[in-house]
Amino acid sequence: AQAETTVQIYGIVDTGIQVQNKTAGSNDGRVSMNTSNLRQSVWGLRGSEDLGNGLKAFFNLESHIAVDTGGLFGDGQGESPLFRRQANVGLSGSWGSITLGRQYGPALLAHVATEPRAFKEQFSSLYTWAYNQLESINGGGANNTNDDVGIFMKNAIQYRGSYGPVTGGILYALGEQAGDTSANSILALGLTYTGPVTLSFSHEYMKDANTGEKVVEHTGLGAAVSLGDWAFKGNFHRSDNSAEDGSRVSKVDVLGLGVDWKWNPNNMVTVAYYDARDKENRSNHTKNLVIGNETYLSKRTTLYATLAVVDADTGATGTQALRTSIVNDASFRAGSTTSFFNFGIHHNF
Amino acid sequence: AQAETTVQIYGIVDTGIQVQNKTAGSNDGRVSMNTSNLRQSVWGLRGSEDLGNGLKAFFNLESHIAVDTGGLFGDGQGESPLFRRQANVGLSGSWGSITLGRQYGPALLAHVATEPRAFKEQFSSLYTWAYNQLESINGGGANNTNDDVGIFMKNAIQYRGSYGPVTGGILYALGEQAGDTSANSILALGLTYTGPVTLSFSHEYMKDANTGEKVVEHTGLGAAVSLGDWAFKGNFHRSDNSAEDGSRVSKVDVLGLGVDWKWNPNNMVTVAYYDARDKENRSNHTKNLVIGNETYLSKRTTLYATLAVVDADTGATGTQALRTSIVNDASFRAGSTTSFFNFGIHHNF
Amino acid sequence: AQAETTVQIYGIVDTGIQVQNKTAGSNDGRVSMNTSNLRQSVWGLRGSEDLGNGLKAFFNLESHIAVDTGGLFGDGQGESPLFRRQANVGLSGSWGSITLGRQYGPALLAHVATEPRAFKEQFSSLYTWAYNQLESINGGGANNTNDDVGIFMKNAIQYRGSYGPVTGGILYALGEQAGDTSANSILALGLTYTGPVTLSFSHEYMKDANTGEKVVEHTGLGAAVSLGDWAFKGNFHRSDNSAEDGSRVSKVDVLGLGVDWKWNPNNMVTVAYYDARDKENRSNHTKNLVIGNETYLSKRTTLYATLAVVDADTGATGTQALRTSIVNDASFRAGSTTSFFNFGIHHNF
Incomplete structure (x- = not known):
């Protein structure tokens, strides 16, 4: 009985087969x-x-695993924590919540409702978001x-709260550098307005551990509107990367537009x-076109099939390709058009 | 309540003391x-x-741990996932099951009922099975x-099913190589017939990631019969290892014969x-003789004591010794006879 | 239902903010x-x-995690198991318990009731205990x-038992060296007497894997007495470190004195x-002064705030500083006085 009330075990297992007709630098296809x-x-x-009086203590420990x-x-x-x-603990009440430890930043969370594919783990702007803020990618x-x-x-320390139709959070990650509280710090902000339309805004920056320069600046804007079985979404994010000395390395703009159509109670098509x-x-x-369908076998189990067509210009090669890729391993061919098809099963517990 | 219905935590903790009178390359004994x-x-x-209509979704995540x-x-x-x-997810029904992800192959599973010691983790042909298919052992x-x-x-993708008295599975591991769907793939098959006698058969091969040559070919055959408190078992497997260019590296034959005797309701002796x-x-x-006894304190807790005598020829040294070893670390002395005694406790949860 | 009776999931998440006015080798402060x-x-x-007749089987698997x-x-x-x-399994009865596997030694456990801050994870003699027995610190x-x-x-194998007012344990870790059962072994003993006063005693030594010399010898003595809302504690431990050849490397004496005052039902101050x-x-x-307060929001959730002032002599630098440090990373300035303030939240599940 004690286990039920104090801790919940949960998870997601999701895996599938992917077929593609070309690979990075080659006309050879691959099945994986x-x-x-x-x-x-x-x-x-x-x-x-x-804890009484509306106060609650909470915690969360969550691993990221590869089911293949x-x-x-x-x-x-370079590490796999x-x-x-x-990995965090906090307190919550009617005033919102405070969370301490390793955690999701508020910026990405703000856009989950406006990103055309809700930041799906394959074929979405999750990867342009992530790879342009990958620590090691900057020169x-x-x-x-x-x-x-x-x-x-x-x-990190994060405050999250809701004020009327606006929900959001602000996070600060302690730089932990002697003599300079700013170097190595992160500030991140995310806001979502939920009304007849949904609007999202985020901004975050990371400062260099040595120089204190902003080596990542990232801003997002999004909007979504639902009409019956249809939902229309648009999301934009800009990543501005700099070297340690503050000189610009890259400036990546990503625009996503999409529509969800729940064409029957157990199926939804997304085109983005x-x-x-x-x-x-x-x-x-x-330039990327993605068409996917989800079939809900239950609330916890979904089958999916997705087609993605990636038209990549000649500069989208090597680590540069990561900056403009909606594919998890950027395995499309530059200067060409690569088609991906994947299908699989998703299960929550 | 939710935790009970959607996820089960389980495990095995098993540890004991091992005494041996010699070690690899020395007449010095060891206690470990x-x-x-x-x-x-x-x-x-x-x-x-x-999921209704006899369909089920399932998952499994399982760590392999060292209790010492x-x-x-x-x-x-070289990795420790x-x-x-x-680490897999799948669907099952009256037609059998399909599993996707990291998983047990069907070959070993086919022989659990016919291997003389049911592939116990110490002193069984589990090690000749494993070490002859150890990726790094091939030249x-x-x-x-x-x-x-x-x-x-x-x-990997595996289908498992039962047809009358025959149970089995077939697995295919995707090679994931560009331009060659065959290279780096695995095909594995295992079948068990359960009737008055139990019969097992398996075959599996692994193809090289570069050349596509079969660098491991492995075949197993086994039979078992139960007579009251007695069970007689015989199992054979052959491992054929090749270099990347297809030239043979080793060809290892392992024969195991054994008998279980449940001499009282809470004790079983196995001689193999x-x-x-x-x-x-x-x-x-x-040449190896193993005599072991298991004492069942409950369904979940067992005490065990095992004696193994290993008579190893002069070539069973270094990594070569792994090929012909039923001992987990091949720590017997070549050109000599080494005796091992271990005892300990096994507990399921 | 099965999960409840056979396995309990538990944990502690504890994290906070630490402010210090100097750091090792610098007058620069830090927030972390x-x-x-x-x-x-x-x-x-x-x-x-x-298991019946008073006999029980038990197991424990426990990770040490960083919530930041x-x-x-x-x-x-150099490893992170x-x-x-x-990671252990054992049997217990009216006669005590036997545990096999990786486990807590009995020495530290003997002093939990007499160490002034109960070996808290920050600002206690947990660190002088640990760092003087850190394998890699010896020359x-x-x-x-x-x-x-x-x-x-x-x-390791440990017996633990209680005889009247005395509770304790004795542990032996198998050296696992061929031809020498003594090399690389550990012997550890801890005893606690609980009466009008609490008394603790421990002794442990570790032998070198090659030479069999005692490279760590560690002895502890402690006493505590409770008077109403007050508890007075004193604890001493001596660590004697040697090189592989048996020549002395260091001999560290640590004395801790402290008092707990439960000044209201939900708060306790400790001065040490x-x-x-x-x-x-x-x-x-x-020389270190520590003043801390714990506020119990519930049995499972505590807020804490702690001030520590470390007056370090000139030789407490680099890895030497670890030997005499009650701070987890020895980040105080040698030849100076460093103040630390930390506050945070502690939650059990």
Whole structure:
């Protein structure tokens, strides 16, 4: 009985088969197993305790796992922490919540309702979001040890709250540098307005551990509107990356437009279009069309099938390709059009 | 209440003391703590969901742990995935089951009922099975990244089903190589007939990631019969290992014969004999006698004591010794007879 | 229902903010997030089974986690085992208990009731205990692979029992060396008398893996007495470290004196003083004053605030500073006085 009230075990297992007709740098196709297509595969522990007077204590520990290989996902910094996604504790009340530890930043969370594919783990702007905030991608020594792809933050404190139709959060990650409280810090903000339309806004920046320069600046804007079985969504984010000395490395704009159609109670089609370009490197540009269907076998189990067509310009190669990729491994061919088809199963517990 | 219906936590903790009178290359004995003697130590999460019409979704996540040191077991490829043994999701029905992800192959499973010691984690042909399919043991660059000692497979799809008295499965691990769907793939098959006698058959092969040559071919045959409190078992497996270019590296034949005697309701004695030889290296040959007793304190807790005598020929040294070893670390002395005694406790939860 | 009776999931998440006015080697201060201030952050699985006649089987698997970063804590030997703290199985009865596997040694456990701050994870003699038994800190090749900071032992067997007012345990870790059962072994003993006063005693030593010399010898003595809402405590431990050849490396004496005052039902103040010195290196000496308050929001959730003032002599620098440090990262300035203030939240599940 005690276990039920104090801790919940939960998770997601999602894996499928992916077929593509070309690969990076080659006209050869490939068939692979791909974990986490619809949503990230995880296992975790969470719970909360009622402290009286509306006050609650809560915690969350969450691993990011690969169901094809059994391993942990790495963070963007060469390590694979057991609880990469969540390792935190906090207090909540009518005033909102305060969370301490490793956690989701508020910026990405603000756009879940406006991103055309709700940041699905394959074929969405989750990857342009993440890879442009990947610590190691910046040249010139840029480095922020608290940043995990602009989504998860270490050593962080977050306030979240709701004011009328607006929900949001603000997060600060402690830089932990002697003599300089600013260096290595992160500030992140995300807001969502939910009314007849849904509007989202976010901004976050990461400062270099040595120089204190902003080596990542990231801003997002989105809107969505639902009409019966239809939902229309548009989302934009800009990533501005700099070297340790503050000189610009890249400036990537990503626009996504999409529509969901719940064409029967157990099925939803999503069509989305993404344009991603690095304004500092004009030939690094992709245009992407994604058509997917989800079939709900139950609330907990979904089958999915997705087609993605990636038209990549000649500069979208090597690590540059990561900046403009909506594909998890950027395995499309530059200067060509690559088609991907994947299908699989998603199960929550 | 939710936790009970959607996820089960389970595990095995098994550890004991092992005494041996010689060690590899020395007449010095050793006393050590040995995790996983009767069965592998694990912890895991599993669950299933009824989707209606006899269809079920299921998942399994399972770690392989060392109870003597607290760490994870490595795969055969230099890594220690959190969920080395199981990380998969699938669907099942009256037609059988389909499983996607990292999983047990069907070959070993086919022989659990016919292997003289049911592939116990110490002193059984589990090790000749595993070490002859250890990715790193092959010379000449042989490499299959999906193979974990011929028992666990990454990026795999398996169908399992029962047809009358025959139960079995067929697994295919996707090679994931561009331009060649065959390279790096695994095909594995296992069948068990259960009737007045139990018969088992398996075959599996792994193809090289570069050349596509079959660098491992492995075949097993077994039979068992129960007569009251007695069960007689015989099992044979052959491992054929090749270099990347297809030239043979080793050809190991392992024969095991044994008898179980449940001499009282809470005790079972097993006597087994194993002969393991590499036909490509005739002096790599062991003859092994194992006598063990299990005392069941409950359905979940067992005490065990096992004596193993290993008579190893002169070629059973170094990594060669792994090929013909029924001992987990091949720590017997070549050209001599080494005796092992271990005892310990096994507990399921 | 089964999950409830056979396995319990439990844990601690504890994190807070730490402000300090100086750092090692600098007058620059720092603000950081610090996991595990009051107690270690962990998650674990444990359970027991009634075997009848008063006999029980039990197991425990416990991870040591960092809530600020999501990762696992390392052992003192460059690895981060999944279950660093506990990975064991055993039997218990009216005669006591026998535990096999990785486990807490009995020495530290004996002093929990007499150490002035009950070995809190920040600002206590937990660190002088641990760092003077850190495998890697010894010069001259000293090495014991079973030792994890004198607290956790691998490959260990422990008997624990109670005789009247005396509770205690004795542990032996198997050296596992061929031809020498003594080399690499650990012997640890801890006893606590609980009466009008509480008295504690412990002794443990670790032998070198190569030479069999005692490279760590550690002895502790403590006493505590409770008077109403007050508890007075005194604890002493001596760590004697040697090189592989048996020549002395350091001899560290640590004295702690403290008082707990439960000044209202939901609050307790602790004031403690620690003196730590290396008699082999007289300038490596710290004097430490710690004042902390705990506020109990519930049985499971505590807020805390702690002030620590560290007066360190000139020799307390680099790895030497670890020997005389009650601060988890020894980040005080030698030849100066450093103040630390931390506050945070502690939650059990």
